[in-house]
Amino acid sequence: xxxxxxxxxxxxxxxxxxxxxxxxxxxxxxxxxxxxxxxxxxxxxxxxxxxxxxxxxxxxxxxxxxxxxxxxxxxxxxxxxxxxxxxxxxxxxxxxxxxxxxxxxxxxxxxxxxxxxxxxxxxxxxxxxxxxxxxxxxxxxxxxxxxxxxxxxxxxxxxxxxxxxxxxxxxxxxxxxxxxxxxxxxxxxxxxxxxxxxxxxxxxxxxxxxxxxxxxxxxxxxxxxxxxxxxxxxxxxxxxxxxxxxxxxxxxxxxxxxxxxxxxxxxxxxxxxxxxxxxxxxxxxxxxxxxxxxxxxxxxxxxxxxxxxxxxxxxxxxxxxxxxxxxxxxxxxxxxxxxxxxxxxxxxxxxxxxxxxxxxxxxxxxxxxxxxxxxxxxxxxxxxxxxxxxxxx
Amino acid sequence: xxxxxxxxxxxxxxxxxxxxxxxxxxxxxxxxxxxxxxxxxxxxxxxxxxxxxxxxxxxxxxxxxxxxxxxxxxxxxxxxxxxxxxxxxxxxxxxxxxxxxxxxxxxxxxxxxxxxxxxxxxxxxxxxxxxxxxxxxxxxxxxxxxxxxxxxxxxxxxxxxxxxxxxxxxxxxxxxxxxxxxxxxxxxxxxxxxxxxxxxxxxxxxxxxxxxxxxxxxxxxxxxxxxxxxxxxxxxxxxxxxxxxxxxxxxxxxxxxxxxxxxxxxxxxxxxxxxxxxxxxxxxxxxxxxxxxxxxxxxxxxxxxxxxxxxxxxxxxxxxxxxxxxxxxxxxxxxxxxxxxxxxxxxxxxxxxxxxxxxxxxxxxxxxxxxxxxxxxxxxxxxxxxxxxxxxx
Numbered sequence: 001x002x003x004x005x006x007x008x009x010x011x012x013x014x015x016x017x018x019x020x021x022x023x024x025x026x027x028x029x030x031x032x033x034x035x036x037x038x039x040x041x042x043x044x045x046x047x048x049x050x051x052x053x054x055x056x057x058x059x060x061x062x063x064x065x066x067x068x069x070x071x072x073x074x075x076x077x078x079x080x081x082x083x084x085x086x087x088x089x090x091x092x093x094x095x096x097x098x099x100x101x102x103x104x105x106x107x108x109x110x111x112x113x114x115x116x117x118x119x120x121x122x123x124x125x126x127x128x129x130x131x132x133x134x135x136x137x138x139x140x141x142x143x144x145x146x147x148x149x150x151x152x153x154x155x156x157x158x159x160x161x162x163x164x165x166x167x168x169x170x171x172x173x174x175x176x177x178x179x180x181x182x183x184x185x186x187x188x189x190x191x192x193x194x195x196x197x198x199x200x201x202x203x204x205x206x207x208x209x210x211x212x213x214x215x216x217x218x219x220x221x222x223x224x225x226x227x228x229x230x231x232x233x234x235x236x237x238x239x240x241x242x243x244x245x246x247x248x249x250x251x252x253x254x255x256x257x258x259x260x261x262x263x264x265x266x267x268x269x270x271x272x273x274x275x276x277x278x279x280x281x282x283x284x285x286x287x288x289x290x291x292x293x294x295x296x297x298x299x300x301x302x303x304x305x306x307x308x309x310x311x312x313x314x315x316x317x318x319x320x321x322x323x324x325x326x327x328x329x330x331x332x333x334x335x336x337x338x339x340x341x342x343x344x345x346x347x348x349x350x351x352x353x354x355x356x357x358x359x360x361x362x363x364x365x366x367x368x369x370x371x372x373x374x375x376x377x378x379x380x381x382x383x384x385x386x387x388x389x390x391x392x393x
Numbered sequence: 394x395x396x397x398x399x400x401x402x403x404x405x406x407x408x409x410x411x412x413x414x415x416x417x418x419x420x421x422x423x424x425x426x427x428x429x430x431x432x433x434x435x436x437x438x439x440x441x442x443x444x445x446x447x448x449x450x451x452x453x454x455x456x457x458x459x460x461x462x463x464x465x466x467x468x469x470x471x472x473x474x475x476x477x478x479x480x481x482x483x484x485x486x487x488x489x490x491x492x493x494x495x496x497x498x499x500x501x502x503x504x505x506x507x508x509x510x511x512x513x514x515x516x517x518x519x520x521x522x523x524x525x526x527x528x529x530x531x532x533x534x535x536x537x538x539x540x541x542x543x544x545x546x547x548x549x550x551x552x553x554x555x556x557x558x559x560x561x562x563x564x565x566x567x568x569x570x571x572x573x574x575x576x577x578x579x580x581x582x583x584x585x586x587x588x589x590x591x592x593x594x595x596x597x598x599x600x601x602x603x604x605x606x607x608x609x610x611x612x613x614x615x616x617x618x619x620x621x622x623x624x625x626x627x628x629x630x631x632x633x634x635x636x637x638x639x640x641x642x643x644x645x646x647x648x649x650x651x652x653x654x655x656x657x658x659x660x661x662x663x664x665x666x667x668x669x670x671x672x673x674x675x676x677x678x679x680x681x682x683x684x685x686x687x688x689x690x691x692x693x694x695x696x697x698x699x700x701x702x703x704x705x706x707x708x709x710x711x712x713x714x715x716x717x718x719x720x721x722x723x724x725x726x727x728x729x730x731x732x733x734x735x736x737x738x739x740x741x742x743x744x745x746x747x748x749x750x751x752x753x754x755x756x757x758x759x760x761x762x763x764x765x766x767x768x769x770x771x772x773x774x775x776x777x778x779x780x781x782x783x784x785x786x
Contacts, residue, residue, distance in 0.1 A: 147753055156753070157753070204622075205621065205622050217719065219719075219720075221614050221619060226614060227721070228598065228720060228721020228722065228754070229597075229598055229721055229722065229723035229757075230721055230753055230754065230756060230757070231721070231753075232718075232721045232751055232753040232754045233719065233720055233721035233754075234719065234721075235718055235719075235721075235751050235753070235754065236715075236718060236719050238718060238749075238750075238751060239714075239715040239718055239719070240711055240714065240715060240749055252748070252749060318633055319715070321632075321633065322629075322632040322633060322712070322715060322716075323715075323719055325625075325628055325629060325631060325632055326610065326612075326626065326627065326628075326629050326632070326716055326719070326720075327612075327621060327626055327719075328620070328621020328622055328623055328624070328625045328626035328627075328628075329621065329622065330622035355645070356631075356633055356645060357631075358625055358628050358631060360540055360549070360550070360623055360624075360625040360628070361621070361623065361625045361626075361628065363623060364622075364623070
């Protein structure tokens with residue numbers, strides 16, 4: 001088998017592969033959506049079958065005349081999604097339709113540096129290979145928790161990733177796995193995951209807000225990630241909420257992240273623990289508190305914890321209200337570890353956004369919690385690289 | 394002559410027309426940038442010449458071999474740009490390259506309603522026709538100072554345009570002028586004008602902030618206007634600056650427009666007039682004050698006026714800093730009547746944005762004042778409709 005798998009030879013083949021990524025189709029159905037003559041369509045499909053990217057899948061139900069042949073992506077197509085987090089690494093292997101065939105996660109400190117962390121990721125992929133999920137990958141998409149030069153495939157001055165600055169992540173993964181690879185910011189990958197398999201499936205323009213240790217935003221315009229001119233678009237953690245706020249790690253005061261996000265919540269939880277029996281108990285046991293502890297306390301109706309969540313939701317909502325007025329998205333998805341704060345958080349965010357954004361922008365705007373959870377990033381990784389592999393070379 | 398002019402027959406012809414919109418080219422130069430064989434290229438060009446959309450323009454300088462024939466857009470192509478403002482209407486007629494051949498403006502109160510205002514606009518165009526600038530228009534682009542359903546070509550619940558809600562502006566203009574027409578928000582048209590003829594010529598992703606009576610923002614993504622899902626993208630006037638701010642016309646407190654913009658400046662100028670000899674004198678003479686009066690006072694070094702401008706610039710800068718972090722544009726252009734406050738305003742906006750936005754987003758970010766002034770909107774109108782006319786039908 002080739003080390004570097006084949007790519008489509010022209011835009012027609014690329015379009016057909018992307019259509020089939022969303023599921024099997026009959027030749028007749030494909031003919032309805034692509035602008036090709038019947039004979040040219042069959043020519044391209046036959047060529048894709050020869051190239052082992054597509055296979056026959058029986059006959060479609062009759063549409064009145066002769067039954068049309070079904071086709072699907074080759075069943076041995078495999079993509080990998082690798083989601084490097086601050087404290088964990090997730091890997092998944094998907095088929096051509098980006099359905100997750102296997103998903104493994106491991107605790108992993110991003111501060112150990114790229115060599116150790118990427119070895120851990122490929123080690124997890126080795127396990128999935130040993131389970132027989134694949135022999136050859138057709139591509140891998142990697143997400144990292146920091147700014148990325150998408151064109152070069154390297155992290156750029158990532159604040160929480162010592163040792164990763166300009167490390168050739170794309171090249172390293174591509175060489176290790178023997179397939180094309182691409183690297184992006186983890187939040188962008190989550191947005192792509194939602195676009196492919198989540199609540200954003202039918203939405204062209206949307207925002208995915210990840211509230212984890214930090215806060216970031218994936219921006220999708222016309223079904224594609226918008227990265228901005230230097231790749232930092234969506235970096236909303238340091239938008240100003242207030243001039244009188246706490247000092248932020250960035251040196252300014254009153255940034256969103258200084259108020260909210262995992263790190264701020266953990267700090268605030270310790271501060272209010274004396275007024276919260278649940279948090280006080282947990283603090284004594286564990287020596288520290290996390291957003292999950294606040295969520296757990298809120299579940300028991302703990303007033304101090306609920307107050308903390310509402311406060312954070314209000315600050316988040318104020319920033320988001322401005323972004324909604326500016327961007328007029330069709331959907332806002334809230335994701336990330338802090339999203340475990342759940343519906344109390346969501347209710348507060350909604351209340352501020354619906355009150356403070358323009359009616360025209362919020363009239364039909366759903367604000368929802370992600371339903372994909374940890375798989376958003378790895379599905380997004382597979383989606384990213386499949387967009388590349390399923391494009392004309 | 395046809396009432397409804399011809400449109401290109403295929404995407405190749407459309408691409409050639411758009412390339413020629415940026416200036417004359419030789420057949421050889423066109424061959425370098427379009428993916429067509431030499432013979433197919435000449436076939437399409439000859440067809441465009443037959444259709445009277447393109448004409449021969451002599452021979453190009455030699456590139457070593459036989460001299461290539463120059464072509465240009467047909468010299469009788471004419472587009473109209475119509476920019477309906479709150480208190481004025483501007484019209485211009487351009488050639489195919491969108492160079493302004495004639496530009497007229499008149500005081501006009503948008504509150505008189507669509508029939509009166511559109512009659513005034515077409516009356517101005519009649520004058521330009523009488524001057525011999527055109528016999529037949531090939532398209533007209535119209536900007537109005539409020540939200541627009543771009544698809545339907547109608548204003549939607551525009552706050553300062555009584556009588557215009559859902560008025561069929563596109564149909565009315567198209568019928569009056571006998572050519573295709575399109576309607577958009579005035580700020581979007583200004584952004585298109587900057588993209589075609591202003592400082593944004595080489596920039597794919599940028600923001601145009603118009604500070605007039607109200608405050609709005611045109612968003613350009615990948616060389617195209619981003620309108621959002623309900624057409625309200627860029628409506629930044631009601632983004633929150635502060636919870637303790639003045640009450641806004643929208644019912645919320647602390648909106649950007651309640652602090653800054655023409656209306657807020659006029660109000661604040663009256664309030665500070667007792668402390669400003671220049672403004673006091675002007676107020677006595679005119680009975681009211683405008684942003685231009687504040688600008689004039691500042692030119693004389695009036696401390697109270699300068700303070701007002703700096704305060705406004707700071708609020709504007711705080712909102713813009715957040716948008717720059719979020720959108721990571723390649724350029725920010727400040728335009729509109731209040732931009733006459735000039736470099737004091739610009740300095741304050743820059744200082745806040747460069748301090749508060751992410752370094753990665755501001756590293757190479759110019760923030761500049763528009764150089765097109767009143768022609769941005771009308772050139773943008775011509776650009777909008779030429780994009781439509783120069784697309785495959």
